[in-house]
Amino acid sequence: MPTVSMNVNGEAVSGEVEARTLLVQFLREQLRLTGTHVGCDTSQCGACVVHVNGVSAKSCTMLAVQCADAEVTTIEGLADGDDLHPMQEAFRDNHGLQCGFCTPGMIMSALDLARRNSTPSEQEVRDWLEGNICRCTGYHNIVKSIMAGARAMAAVRGG
Amino acid sequence: MHNFTYHAANSVADAAAKVADGEDAVLMAGGMTLLPTLKQRLAQPSDIIDLAGVAGLSGIRVEGGTVTVGAMTTHDTVANSSEVAAAIPALAAVAGHIGDPQVRNRGTIGGSIANNDPAADYPAALVGLGATVCTNRREIAAGDFFTSMFETALDEGEIVTSVRFPAPETAAYMKFPNPASRYAIVGVFVARTTGGSVRVAVTGAAGCVYRETAMETALEGDFSPAALDGMTASADDLNEDIHASAEYRAHLVGVMARRAVAACG
Ligand SMILES: Cc1cc2nc3c(=O)[nH]c(=O)nc-3n(C[C@H](O)[C@H](O)[C@H](O)COP(=O)(O)OP(=O)(O)OC[C@H]3O[C@@H](n4cnc5c(N)ncnc54)[C@H](O)[C@@H]3O)c2cc1C
Ligand code: FES
Ligand code: FES
Numbered sequence: 001m002p003t004v005s006m007n008v009n010g011e012a013v014s015g016e017v018e019a020r021t022l023l024v025q026f027l028r029e030q031l032r033l034t035g036t037h038v039g040c041d042t043s044q045c046g047a048c049v050v051h052v053n054g055v056s057a058k059s060c061t062m063l064a065v066q067c068a069d070a071e072v073t074t075i076e077g078l079a080d081g082d083d084l085h086p087m088q089e090a091f092r093d094n095h096g097l098q099c100g101f102c103t104p105g106m107i108m109s110a111l112d113l114a115r116r117n118s119t120p121s122e123q124e125v126r127d128w129l130e131g132n133i134c135r136c137t138g139y140h141n142i143v144k145s146i147m148a149g150a151r152a153m154a155a156v157r158g159g
Numbered sequence: 160m161h162n163f164t165y166h167a168a169n170s171v172a173d174a175a176a177k178v179a180d181g182e183d184a185v186l187m188a189g190g191m192t193l194l195p196t197l198k199q200r201l202a203q204p205s206d207i208i209d210l211a212g213v214a215g216l217s218g219i220r221v222e223g224g225t226v227t228v229g230a231m232t233t234h235d236t237v238a239n240s241s242e243v244a245a246a247i248p249a250l251a252a253v254a255g256h257i258g259d260p261q262v263r264n265r266g267t268i269g270g271s272i273a274n275n276d277p278a279a280d281y282p283a284a285l286v287g288l289g290a291t292v293c294t295n296r297r298e299i300a301a302g303d304f305f306t307s308m309f310e311t312a313l314d315e316g317e318i319v320t321s322v323r324f325p326a327p328e329t330a331a332y333m334k335f336p337n338p339a340s341r342y343a344i345v346g347v348f349v350a351r352t353t354g355g356s357v358r359v360a361v362t363g364a365a366g367c368v369y370r371e372t373a374m375e376t377a378l379e380g381d382f383s384p385a386a387l388d389g390m391t392a393s394a395d396d397l398n399e400d401i402h403a404s405a406e407y408r409a410h411l412v413g414v415m416a417r418r419a420v421a422a423c424g
Pocket of ligand 2: 037038039040041042043044045046047048049058059060061
């Protein structure tokens with residue numbers, strides 16, 4: 001079996017995988033990082049979004065071996081100890097989750113938007129969430145959370 | 160998904176050799192179509208040859224009136240390229256409306272055109288702009304490249320290396336997207352060259368991208384939405400599915416074409 005090495009949330013990891021092992025399986029089943037969810041397994045819902053080399057990607061539609069030597073960030077890599085990431089704070093403050101199943105993917109997707117645009121409009125956030133499905137919230141508070149989170153991140157950087 | 164042997168290619172020649180070596184080897188770009196296909200067990204390759212590590216296959220070059228996009232260039236890169244936006248804004252717009260952000264982050268122009276999904280967006284842009292597909296063996300005019308549903312002129316193991324687009328005088332793409340997948344139920348790409356010739360390329364409506372030549376002639380006489388008044392596509396041979404009937408698609412071709420001409424300004 002191939003051995004794959006990558007950096008996940010700042011730590012070097014490696015493991016034996018089958019060529020067909022999906023990145024999300026490697027993260028959840030081998031590394032036990034179960035914050036990344038599988039909602040559909042068909043590239044539709046975005047529950048599995050992580051960052052690969054700083055860019056958001058659906059980890060159900062990538063092979064673990066495609067991430068050889070890559071930097072992978074999952075939802076577990078965001079908080080600094082007990083201090084939540086500003087985007088996580090924003091979801092809590094704006095009631096951006098109900099059951100929470102979609103939330104890790106929403107937050108990882110939102111961070112890719114915030115990287116490009118620190119003051120996204122409501123429409124820009126809604127367009128960006130094309131690939132993230134939530135079955136609980138009706139999206140309204142997710143959109144509010146992301147707008148607030150992006151601005152909070154910019155404020156942290158600015159200060 | 161059945162298992163396979165994974166190979167990371169480091170050059171086009173290496174990829175070509177590996178794809179020829181495998182019993183039933185396939186190339187992989189971003190895997191955005193290939194991996195879902197394997198999950199559904201619609202294909203069962205023995206080997207996957209990953210093009211991600213091949214130097215020189217990705218990137219955008221603008222020289223004179225020509226935009227060259229490397230096969231492994233992602234939709235996101237094309238959508239956000241200021242050079243593409245300056246030379247052929249309609250091309251950046253096409254890329255920016257494919258699927259969702261995560262699909263755009265990994266999906267590539269080479270993978271999209273090699274796959275030739277009847278509802279994909281890039282085929283309309285290539286045919287509308289009169290692009291040229293460059294492979295490791297030859298150059299193929301876009302009009303000859305897309306042959307039928309999920310079929311192209313590519314030979315076994317042939318690798319798309321880049322696509323060359325001549326900048327038009329004006330162009331625009333209008334798509335009526337499937338609300339769930341964002342694939343085109345109908346998409347129409349209209350372009351006018353500096354010489355005044357017009358191309359109207361239609362995707363999503365039929366089994367493969369095609370040109371509405373009657374509309375092209377009408378627009379060469381009068382490049383205005385009004386020139387297309389009363390014109391629709393023929394519903395014969397158009398796709399029919401749960402999303403839209405053939406008649407509705409035929410109607411949409413006219414509507415999207417008029418909107419595209421209007422957007423050309
Ligand atoms: C949820 C979702 C929504 C989507 N929505 C849209 C949409 O709205 N519009 C649209 O146009 N597309 C859409 N797509 C498809 C998307 O554009 C993909 O980019 C495209 O399908 C190709 O993916 P890829 O580049 O990762 O190629 P892969 O999946 O890696 O490869 C696709 C095929 O092309 C072959 N191939 C790849 N590269 C080359 C090459 N250089 N030379 C020769 N053969 C090659 C492979 O062997 C394979 O057969 C969507 C996809 C998903 C998952
Ligand atoms: S689990 Fe990956 S997109 Fe739904
Ligand atoms: S909070 Fe339940 S799916 Fe989004």
